[in-house]
Amino acid sequence: MSAAPKVAIVSGGSRGLGQSIVQALLDDDYRVATFSRSPTAFVEEAGRTVGPDRFHWQSLDARDTQTLREFARDIQRRWGGIDALVNNAGIGTEGLLTLSSEREIDETVALNLTAALHLTRACLKPMLAARSGNVLNISSVSGLRGHRGLSVYSATKAALDALTRSLAREVGPSGIRVNSVAPGYFESDMTAGIAAEARENLKRRIPLGRLGTTQDIMRVVRFMLSDAAAYVHGQVIVVDGGLSC
Amino acid sequence: MSDPRRTILTVLEEVGRDRGIEPTALLPQRGLVDIGFKSIDLARVVALAEIRLGVDPFETRPITDIRTVGDLCRVFEDALAGRPATASAAEGATRPSGPDRGAAMRRRAARQDAEEA
Numbered sequence A: 001m002s003a004a005p006k007v008a009i010v011s012g013g014s015r016g017l018g019q020s021i022v023q024a025l026l027d028d029d030y031r032v033a034t035f036s037r038s039p040t041a042f043v044e045e046a047g048r049t050v051g052p053d054r055f056h057w058q059s060l061d062a063r064d065t066q067t068l069r070e071f072a073r074d075i076q077r078r079w080g081g082i083d084a085l086v087n088n089a090g091i092g093t094e095g096l097l098t099l100s101s102e103r104e105i106d107e108t109v110a111l112n113l114t115a116a117l118h119l120t121r122a123c124l125k126p127m128l129a130a131r132s133g134n135v136l137n138i139s140s141v142s143g144l145r146g147h148r149g150l151s152v153y154s155a156t157k158a159a160l161d162a163l164t165r166s167l168a169r170e171v172g173p174s175g176i177r178v179n180s181v182a183p184g185y186f187e188s189d190m191t192a193g194i195a196a197e198a199r200e201n202l203k204r205r206i207p208l209g210r211l212g213t214t215q216d217i218m219r220v221v222r223f224m225l226s227d228a229a230a231y232v233h234g235q236v237i238v239v240d241g242g243l244s245c
Numbered sequence B: 001m002s003d004p005r006r007t008i009l010t011v012l013e014e015v016g017r018d019r020g021i022e023p024t025a026l027l028p029q030r031g032l033v034d035i036g037f038k039s040i041d042l043a044r045v046v047a048l049a050e051i052r053l054g055v056d057p058f059e060t061r062p063i064t065d066i067r068t069v070g071d072l073c074r075v076f077e078d079a080l081a082g083r084p085a086t087a088s089a090a091e092g093a094t095r096p097s098g099p100d101r102g103a104a105m106r107r108r109a110a111r112q113d114a115e116e117a
Helices: A016-027 A041-049 A065-079 A102-130 A151-174 A196-205 A214-225 B004-017 B039-053 B069-081 B098-116
Strands: A007-011 A031-036 A055-059 A084-087 A133-138 A176-183 A236-239
Touching (some): A007 A065, A016 A031, A016 A084, A016 A214, A084 A214, A102 A133, A102 A176, A133 A151, A133 A214, A151 B039, A214 A236, B039 B069
Parallel strands (some): A007 A031, A084 A133
């Protein structure tokens, strides 16, 4: 008898890096549940072609923590457990802290950090019950270095890395691995607005001479979720082409 | 719905087995920590109980309110019945707040670092 497929929850899996992660996990025969505020062509297509037994997408505002908990609980009941969680959802906000509105600050913290805490709490229940699991936080190189105009965003990403380290201590003994992947600059909605000149300057500062791609990040995520990384725990894996070295 | 008290005791027995805890030790008045459960064991007990009973009593209250086997049973029974926390469980709350809580957190970190030194 073949083993039941593993179950993964990926927050914000409708586009960009989240979409690549969802696709990679589907390719690896996971059952994948994801959510975003609104549907995209990707999730509609996956819903049709993969089918409800292996793919689930839900419209969900991650600031609604009650709905977030119910989402995790529903997946646990539907598919019998949760093997992996990728906390990928987040928004990029920029601007000097003193010029940021309180609403922008609160929304960034709510989406990038509070939602991840609540979703992780909910997903850890079935992982603790099964004494096995994998939590991967998508943080950022901005959580490791200072960047003018990214105080709020950086603070949330550094907090995710702090969560990774402390949670690793808490749940490691229960067979649950916790790690972060910290991407540097990669081609995404968040870097699409960078002016051509600034982009060239940026490339010159990156030892590998280019911006990353979602595939570069996704491959590391895939490795971190695999048994090949079975002894990697409590770490922040930086994927930035050498920018921070 | 199964008897919540029976479910909690079954879960405590299952998790306690790994710590060598005898089922006869699971008396209502006995302290969970005194019996030998570690905090990570209690996290697993709560997770298993939540999955089996379909309710999470700790969405709105801290687990530090729970001291005894009886407290744990009662908090799940109350949540299933839609009742607010009962007095005996609520009275167990001795959680520090404000500056005291900050000091408690620093002590916890210091204890862990000292254990590793």
